[in-house]
Amino acid sequence: MGSVLEVRGVRHRYGATRALDEVDLTVGAGECVALLGPNGAGKTTLVQLVVGLLHAQAGTVRVDGGDPRKAAVRRRLGVVQQSVGFPSTLKVGELVTGAAVRGGYPRSAAGPVLAELGLAELARRRATKLSGGQQQRLQLAMALVTDPALLVLDEPTNGLDVAARRRLWQVLAERRARGAGVLVTTHLIEEAAAVADRVVVLDRGRVLAADSPARLTARLPDRTVIARTGLGRDELRRLPGAVSVAADGDLVRLRTREPEELLRRLLAADPALSDLRVEGAKLEEAMLGLTEEVAA
């Protein structure tokens, strides 16, 4: 599979602030890559370079083989930003038709995309009269109508309800099956774990890790033992192998690197223990672990 995005050795500074430092990133055709990182990590800067709004001070950015600062290359891109101001006079259908025509597609391309995103009934409504979630879908329709090679989505599920979120990922899965690559920034780490083929963790302008969610979490030896117990917090903290203890009523969560030993002690201390289960580390913990290692 070819790459629809190649970022190589990119550096970018704002005055004394180093926003990106030797960043490499690839998105293959059909692949979904999630860009994660704490506030100020450099995600927005990287996205702006990818969509041609900024020029890298060093390194290269190639979208479908070309420089995204060129209009012809930007046509291969579909972009959904966090918030966008729609012109107050234009209707939903007109905006999607306009996006099609600007991208060299016929006006008739708008209909199927409006239907795909559940916007057909809103086609005659002014865009500014849509709810936040509907505006988000409109942006996506405008991005998808030109069949882009690469979709860049900045926090696309912000403000979407559960059903709208599912629909979004479903629409994206269909586009990916047809070869589109997806680069998505999100703060919803578990969502990234569920939908992305690869997660790229950025912190202070550097790529700390780029791997599948499963391989990132496998790096952490931590397990969480969850159970209902009458034991108090202090008793639980004293159990050998318990790294941390969190309790919600009688439901407790114990982090450990020695789950077998902890389970033996726990069962010995409370024979009435119930609802017992052991979970692997979550991607959120893996990400925190990575960024804390760097800060230490």
Ligand SMILES: Nc1ncnc2c1ncn2[C@@H]1O[C@H](COP(=O)(O)OP(=O)(O)OP(=O)(O)O)[C@@H](O)[C@H]1O
């Ligand atoms: N226009 C600018 N001028 C000066 N510094 C900037 C500018 N834009 C970003 N920065 C700085 O560059 C660094 C990276 O910022 P960026 O917005 O790319 O991070 P981010 O990962 O998108 O953060 P967030 O999750 O908070 O949106 C930060 O230290 C930020 O303060």
